Amino acid sequence: MKKLSEQQLEVLVAKRNAAGEKAIVAVMTNEELAAYRINCVEAIERGEGRISKAKNGSFMQQTVIENVETLRSYVAYIDAKLAEEKNEAAGEAAIDQFLATYKEKAVNYFINLCKNYREKRYSHAEEITAEGLRLIPASAWGGRKYTEEKIEEMINSLDSMIERRKDMLKRDIGYYSFQNWKSIYPKSHIKTVENISHIKDEDTLKIAIETIVGKDVEVKKENIYKLVEAKAGKIIDAKFLRVGLDGELNGFIIGDKNKVNVTSFGAGGWNIQKYHYRLKVTVA
Secondary structure, three states, rough: OOOOOOHHHHHHHHHHHEEEEEEHHOOOOOHHHHHHHHHHHHHHHHHHHHHHHOOOOOOOHHHHHHHHHHHHHHHHHHHHHHHHHHHHHHHHHHHHHHHHHHHHHHHHHHHHHHEEEEHHHHOOOOOOOOOHHHHEEOOOOEEOOHHHHHHHHHHHHHHHOOOHHHHHHHHHHHHHHHHHHHHHOOOHHHHHHHHHHHHHHHHHHHHHHHHHHHHHHHHHHHHHHHHHHHHHOOEOOOOEEEEOOOEEEEEEEEEEOOEEEEEEEHHHHHHHHOOEEEEEEEEO
């Protein structure tokens, strides 16, 4: 990295004056600060040489000492600002890694859910069972169409039942098995699958799912920051935030109000729910 040129410094001085700031570092970007640090270190070295050569207690010596102290304060300010940026970047990288794991699991969940949706939507029951007959409702308002006595009677008379009747029952059992299967999942998940289930090409389907989940990840990232900042205040240091081998987000964050512990708990259920997580933020 190169130090700032005289022309760049002149532009920044004008910017400082226009902003009404006393210190030039107050109007610099982090990139400019990193370059200006080189200017400061070189100026400090020159100043120390002049101090050693100047007459002790002279006006010139005191002026140079004050200038060197100002430059040292600039270096300390720059180091603190750059460390803050580095710490924030480390914390953001951990959050991004955590959400990348979540995204991968969520994408796989929807791919499998879409596959199961297609298989079950148009399938008829292979056989007539008591369990299947119990799924058939009496009407749109609910209730069972067949009593236990009727179901037992139907099962016992399957050998003598006409094929057309059997086919109708298998169709009904297949349809209501599908409806029952859908009820296990959140309506929003089924709605998502219904909107993309027409996509036959697997690669195109995966891209569509990744786009949907990607938008969800963006919202979740915002919510993580809101949740943390609600208890910690403005994030100052997040370099101790880590993603473990289990993919969970753990560690602590230092804010301008509090230091908080951050812990995530993955929850995937067995085959019912989409992989999700719960985030716990507590004041340390």
